[in-house]
Amino acid sequence: MARVVLDHVTKRFGDVTAVDDLCLEVEDREFLVLLGPSGCGKSTALRMIAGLESLTDGRIAIGDRVVNDVEPKDRDIAMVFQSYALYPHMSVARNIEFPLRSRKVPEDERTPLVQEAARALGLTDLLDRKPAQLSGGQRQRVALARAIVRRPAAFLMDEPLSNLDAKLRVQTRAELIELQRRLDATVIYVTHDQVEAMTMGHRIAIMNDGVLQQVGPPQDVYERPANLFVARFIGAPPMNTIQGSVVVEGGETLLATPGGRIAVPDAFGAAARRSSTGEIVVGVRPEHLEVDPSGPIEARVAVIESLGHERHVVCRIGDEPLVIVRQAADEPRPAEGSSVRLRAEVEGIHLFDAVTGVRLEAPA
Amino acid sequence: MTAVRFWNRRRREAGLGYLMLVPSLLVFSVFVFYPFLRNFYLGFFRTPPFPGLPQRYVGFDQYREILTSSAFSNSMRVTIVFALLTVPTGIILGLVLAMLANQQLRGIGWYRTIFSSTVATSVAVASVIFGTLLNPQVGLLPWLGISTTPSILENPKYALLAVAVTTIWQNLGLSFIVMSSGLQAIPDEIIEASEVDGAGPVPRFLRVTLPLLSPTVFFAVVVGSIVAFQSFGQIDLLTQGGPLQKTNVLTYAIYTALRGEQNEGKAAVLSVALFLVTLVLTIAQMRILERRVHYGD
Structure with a gap:
């Protein structure tokens, strides 16, 4: 096993820059997930x-060796693949x-090595079959067995679960995590599925338009997204974002949104002042919003999506795009089309620069 | 009850199926089956030495006589050598060109066009080109300062080889296109997987590319052999079966029997022989080669 280091890596296809100045260090025995929408350059980086x-x-x-001119x-x-x-x-x-x-x-x-790899992936009874005689899940296991039969310096996986059906994907996901821990392997795993990224990686590296946006442990990335792109990409449903501004009135710091004003700690003022143009975007995850008759924000319920254990109350605040509130199933259900008031947990409010999208924080 | 209804429906559907086969059966009967049987029957009659005299029924005598003649075994030998000279070389050259052109390089489209261009030439054009090139007075050889007496096309040693080279050249464009399409049908990821899995260029070709290309190669061998066994134009234009019968392939022997000797019976027997030889060869190839062919999933 070995470290993998990408040092100011750029890839251009003609005029298109697929990967732009990517710097990334994958530690020995680390499970690193490269996450991003299609066309973001993650597969190119892996290739x-x-x-x-x-x-x-x-x-x-890879390891101690620069491999730029080394054959695959x-x-x-x-x-x-x-x-x-x-x-x-x-x-x-x-x-x-x-x-x-x-x-x-x-x-x-x-x-014996083939036998061992086959046993590890439950393929012992299928060794004589041809790939055409296998199910999708079995083929996937063969691909994995072919990868683990040798002990390479690193495993590269390019969306290995995306051709499986949803149920099998969840199961295989867990098995892959277990396999990585058991082999103590360095794994670089490419996916566009943020659930896979959150559940599998020691760290996530999020890319967009060829540029690395943020690297960090899944929980850190979730709790402190570095910019608006990450905030909106991670989480299901994603973080709600609306235009806003911070005002100080009578010594009190208020966060003004199209639906009303929220009292916030003074640190928000310091954070907002770091914005390049003064305009900010306010971000709140659905679980940090609640329907509360005494809440400061006015909204209208557009649709309610029930998922059984929870429901998503999709609201409209003024003319802004839709905002989603996550409710437990036992909370009172508002009527579709009715007016409600919302309250946001102050700890769950994120501020971003409206122009650059960068996360704004008060200086420590 | 339901079983009865099921069988009734089956029978009705089968009836409809046969009804729909009737038009093509009719066409095939008129243009293929009947002429074929008639041709076979024609072989039972000795054609008289002068036109106007009655044909004489000799049964299998004429078949026996012609198929055991030395002229026939010469034609068989020439045909087989011709096929062996043209088919494998044509396929290998087509594959080499296809591998060269199967890369993402600037201007590769021009190469592809050039490599496939002979597909737009006819046998006649190819024959004229090579006839001129090999001409001892005006061709490429005197220009290069090589004098050939007798000329290559009149030299019993080289005439068949020259005709074979002409044929390979003329078929190369098609062979290139067939091999290219076969190569392009192989998913890139499989080749890439073999690269990552540690296979160098030669093992990768032998263990991955070639097996995945086997259906295409098999197709090219079978069709190429049939085409080679039926080659006629280049023989007629370049050598007329000579010198010393060295290029007298079966098709050309059939042609001389019919046109030169006006011997319908002999031509019929040779035609049946050509049909049977091609049939046996194709079946043998299917039996022997197809076992090594992998048809994907």
């Missing part, structure tokens, strides 16, 4: 680590064995 794309600029190191086969990595990329003409056993054969591991050493 550069694998050696399937060349770098326009920068440096990539000599980088000591294993990769799991979204399509699994199994060799359709080979049996499951042959597929798992392929990385060993390619590296000229003697046959008597290969067989």
Whole structure:
């Protein structure tokens, strides 16, 4: 196992910059998730680590070795592809064995390794089958077995769960986490699914438009998003954001929103003053909002989505986009179309620069 | 009750199916089945030496006589050598060009166009080009200072090879296109997976690319062999079966029997022989080669 370091890595395709000056250090034995919407450059970054794309600029190191000019086969990595990329003409056993054969591991050493990898993934009974005779979940396991049969310096996974159905995805997610912990492996995992990112990674690296937005443990990223993009990308449903401003009246600091004013600590004033233009965006997660008749914010209920254990009260505040309030199922249910008042937990209020999107905080 | 209804419906559907087959059966009967049987029957009659005399029924005598003649075994040998010279080389060259052109490089479209351009030439054009190139007076060879006597197309040693080269050149465009489409059908991720899995270029080609290309190669072998066994134009235009029968392939022998010797019976027998040889060859290829073909999932 080894560290993987990306040092000012840039990739351009013609005029398009797919990855822009990416700096990232993946620790030994770390499970790092590269998260972002499609086209954000996360897969390109992974493919550069694998050696399937060349770098326009920068440096990539695996272990102690800079690998910019090293062929994929000599980088000591294993990769799991979204399509699994199994060799359709080979049996499951042959597929798992392929990385060993390619590296000229003697046959008597290969067989036990294949058996072990197959056992780890519950494929022992399927070794003679061809990939076409397997279900999606089984193929996915073969792809994983092919990756773990050798002990590479790092595992690269490109959306390995996205071709599975929802139920299988949840199950396989847990198994993958367990596998990573058991192998003590360095894993770089690409996904667009923020639930996968939150549940699987030791750390998440969020990318947008080729630019790294934030790196950190899932809870940190959730609680302190570095900018509006991260705030709106992480969380289901995502963070509510509305235009606002901070005003001081009679010695009291107030957060003015289209639905009303909220009394906030003085630190909010200091934070808001750091905004580049003075305009700010207020962010509140759905669970930090509640329906309260004495709340400071006026809203109108547009739709109520019931999920069984909880419900999402979708409200409109003035002309702003919709705001979602998360309610437990046993709370009183407001009527659709009715006017309600909302209260926000002060600890759950985030401020962002309306122009740059950067998180605003009072100087410590 | 339901079972009866089920079988009634099955029968009605089958009846409808056969009804729909009738038009194509009719067309095939008129243009393929009947002429074929008639041709086979024609082989039972000895064509008289002068036109106007009655044909004489000889049964299988004529078949036996022609198929055991040395002229026939020469034609068989020439045909097989011709196929062996053209088919594998054509496929390998097409594959090499397709591998070269199957890369993301600037201007690769021009190469693809050039490589596939011979598909737009006819056998006649190819024959004229090579006939001129190999011409001892005006061709490429005298220009290069090489004098050839007898000329290559009249040299029993090289004539068949020259015709084969012409054929390979003319078929190369098609072979390139077929191999290119086969290569493009292989998912990039599988090739990339084999790169990451540690396979170098040669093992990657042998263990991954080639097996996944096997349906295309198999198709090219079967169709290419059939085409090679039926080649006629280039022989007619370049060598007329000569020198010393060295390029007298079966199709050309059929042609001379019919047109030169006016011997319908002989031409019929040779045609049946060509059909049977092609049939046996194709079945054999299907039996032997297809076992090694992987058809994906």
